[in-house]
Amino acid sequence: MARAVDGLLEATVVGSFSRAGYLVRRAAGGWGDPPRVDGKVFVVTGASSGIGRAIAVALGRLGAEVWALGRDAARTGAVADAIGGGGARARASVLDVTDGSSVDTFVERFASAHDELDGVVHAAGALLRDHAVSRDGIEMTVATHVLGPFRLTWQLAPLLHRAATPTIVTVSSGGMYTERFDLARLEVSSEHYDGVRAYARAKRAQVVLAGEWARRWTPWNVASYAMHPGWVATPGLSAGLPSFAHLGPLLRRPEEGADTAVWLAAGGARALAVSGGDGTPSVKAGFWHDRRRRGEHYLPWTRPRDGSEEQGHLLWDWCTVRTGMGLDMGWDA
Numbered sequence: 001m002a003r004a005v006d007g008l009l010e011a012t013v014v015g016s017f018s019r020a021g022y023l024v025r026r027a028a029g030g031w032g033d034p035p036r037v038d039g040k041v042f043v044v045t046g047a048s049s050g051i052g053r054a055i056a057v058a059l060g061r062l063g064a065e066v067w068a069l070g071r072d073a074a075r076t077g078a079v080a081d082a083i084g085g086g087g088a089r090a091r092a093s094v095l096d097v098t099d100g101s102s103v104d105t106f107v108e109r110f111a112s113a114h115d116e117l118d119g120v121v122h123a124a125g126a127l128l129r130d131h132a133v134s135r136d137g138i139e140m141t142v143a144t145h146v147l148g149p150f151r152l153t154w155q156l157a158p159l160l161h162r163a164a165t166p167t168i169v170t171v172s173s174g175g176m177y178t179e180r181f182d183l184a185r186l187e188v189s190s191e192h193y194d195g196v197r198a199y200a201r202a203k204r205a206q207v208v209l210a211g212e213w214a215r216r217w218t219p220w221n222v223a224s225y226a227m228h229p230g231w232v233a234t235p236g237l238s239a240g241l242p243s244f245a246h247l248g249p250l251l252r253r254p255e256e257g258a259d260t261a262v263w264l265a266a267g268g269a270r271a272l273a274v275s276g277g278d279g280t281p282s283v284k285a286g287f288w289h290d291r292r293r294r295g296e297h298y299l300p301w302t303r304p305r306d307g308s309e310e311q312g313h314l315l316w317d318w319c320t321v322r323t324g325m326g327l328d329m330g331w332d333a
């Protein structure tokens with residue numbers, strides 16, 4: 001029954017992405033709370049607002065110690081206080097994912113407190129209308145969604161690899177369905193910049209990178225998922241896609257957009273294998289929405305010409321070159 005309802009919703013964008021999709025799927029699937037994560041430690045980027053904030057708060061409620069990251073100290077601190085007020089351990093840290101030195105400073109701080117990390121959630125993101133370049137000389141959309149998360153995850157990898165069930169969750173977007181992965185068109189120059197396209201391409205690249213983390217780090221039992229939250233009422237949506245703000249009641253609340261990311265981070269998909277679940281073929285990878293693994297391509301021209309593994313290799317090599325990571329880490333990536 002739940003599968004049939006899900007299939008009907010999946011057939012239309014509005015049915016699937018809107019609040020109605022979330023509410024109907026939750027009711028039909030009889031969703032319960034995600035698994036408890038007492039004592040586990042999670043790092044959440046983009047925790048100062050919207051979906052990332054909701055993810056950080058929810059992981060705290062499930063018993064995790066949460067490191068909430070954002071660019072604004074006061075807003076990030078307020079989120080950590082809210083989590084702490086609920087009884088969970090929480091730390092706030094200022095981090096601009098587009099600034100390599102900011103990432104490095106955070107990792108040093110984290111590593112001085114912990115030698116193991118259970119999960120990273122990459123929720124930081126924005127649809128940037130105007131072309132801009134980061135302090136490190138990288139186009140900002142790619143720096144925010146691809147190279148920043150790559151650098152952060154790369155540096156945290158030794159700690160992740162020590163955890164029993166390390167999990168990476170990347171908050172991508174349904175907008176990625178409109179673009180194919182093409183490394184040559186990923187980092188766009190100012191003359192050709194179109195914010196919506198640049199965003200969709202970066203969100204597609206996030207899905208490729210998430211798959212590559214899962215593939216490369218299988219020996220460490222790493223699960224790496226990408227997901228899309230649907231259409232969610234957040235400051236980021238109002239700023240990036242103001243026309244969507246008019247969808248009003250069709251928009252999900254931040255906690256609803258966050259639900260699948262929280263469920264994945266807490267091990268919901270891993271648990272499917274144990275219970276027999278819904279027959280999902282791989283539970284440590286994939287692109288997810290509303291607690292179910294989804295296809296990565298709806299439009300035929302977005303399918304990879306050389307296979308998805310080749311795409312992953314290409315993107316990985318490019319990320320190591322553009323970030324200067326990947327050399328001399330003392331472990332085999």
Ligand SMILES: NC(=O)c1ccc[n+]([C@@H]2O[C@H](COP(=O)([O-])OP(=O)(O)OC[C@H]3O[C@@H](n4cnc5c(N)ncnc54)[C@H](OP(=O)(O)O)[C@@H]3O)[C@@H](O)[C@H]2O)c1
Nearest residue numbers: 046048049050051071096097124125173231232234236237
């Ligand atoms: N809302 C939707 O309908 C929707 C749909 C699909 C995907 N998404 C994705 O969901 C994620 C969260 O977005 P949202 O809608 O919740 O927007 P939001 O309320 O604007 O939150 C975005 C978060 O990302 C952080 N961020 C942006 N650039 C950053 C950078 N350079 N370094 C560190 N943090 C940075 C922001 O930090 P500051 O507080 O410092 O600005 C903020 O915490 C994004 O990845 C977005 O692409 C959203």
